[in-house]
Amino acid sequence: SVFGGRSANAPASSDEEPKAVRALQSFQQQMQELQELLHDEASAEFCIVSIPTALSIAESERLMRELQHQGIAVRRAVINRLIDEDSGDAYLSRLARGQQQCLDELKELSLRCDVSMTEVPLFDVEVRAVYGLRAISVALFDA
Template sequence: MTDCICYGGKGGVGKTTCAAATGLSLAAAGKRTLVVSTDPAHSLSDSIEADIGPEPTELKLAGALEPETNHAAELWAVEIDPETQQERYEKMARALAADLRSAGISLSDAEIEQLFSGGMPAGSDEIAALDLLVEYVDSGEWDVVVLDTAPTGHTLRLFDMPGVMGRALETAQSLRGQARRIGSAARTAMFGPLSMFGTDGDDESLESFQARLERARDVLVDPARTEFRVVLIPEAMAIAESERLVTRLREADVPVERVIVNRVLEDPHEGCPRCQSRQARHEERLAEIHETFPELEVVTLPDLEGEAQGPESLSVIAERLPS
């Protein structure tokens, strides 16, 4: 089975760096690995220093992260294009509503709200991420999928989306049933906008899409397959937001085993009072993090004095991260 490692947290704490370093380390250890970025503000390409598009692209390893085994290192990366996916889902939802009205079906305000609330079109990038995650996991092409999620709010919507979309799809199914009762003309009108869920004329296509979202949730909450790692930096606001994130993830039954504390100053310059003070502050914050998350493993990553980009910098991070 394909395993999943998810990185999430406050914006700007280094989630992409951790995901990229983990992907490189896993690939170097002989694991067929795919790194997926769901963050609309993609920086995975910059971190790995490679051209990455909306389709999985195979990358080449070099330098310190060449394969550690006799197997060839296999690493792919993909940046999900939220704009394209949003257009896809928004078009489907609006076409569905228009065709239902043209077929003479009355849409209540509550039904319209269920069709569009939380997922269409506002959350279409999260829907796309879930849909594609199932595709990547079920393809069998990779041993591990490393998910670089968007900042906290988007990440939580990602885990809420199967339930939200489940309600919307149930409403759509009810409305489709009404269309069946008023004749074949209405049914034909319905299949056009719903064709994205499966082949034309496939009565089970809507249910199939809902099943994929439910499967995505099953994968994300399976502790035998998935681990969510919360990334933060040694600052009060990041600690508070990470505590809220861990709480919400646990409420959603998402397995969380460790927190990753990035950019910790470990070796300050001698004769630099400001550096010494910063190190002392970081030590205080680390003690607070251990107290806040007593049941989680705390992994610290060094401050590299700048963004970690390219194999050489990422190898320093990869050495400290669990595979």
């Protein structure tokens, strides 16, 4: 045909199919396998990672509900960059109070949706390299 496909009366042969068609079929098969994997609660689950802000709460709630509606397991959530309420600085204390309100909403959401929640503090430096990963792992797994 003019567009590079086979004509209507040409024999169907996988050798004659354009590479793009085969690539799309392969991608479609991979997506089907991924969908099956994501719906197998014994093999896969989503862990929602969020920060304690109103917008992030709304996004996390929408995501959690949609994943559960689709039959995809969500059993954990991580709330990142928490500021300690006992911070001496007035600005940080105000931020911490605002975060605490959002955190309370997230805790309520996690209870309603039966999702365990882990809190990770705001670190005073950017979390990078092995040292940073160790600090994050302590916050995540030793809590």
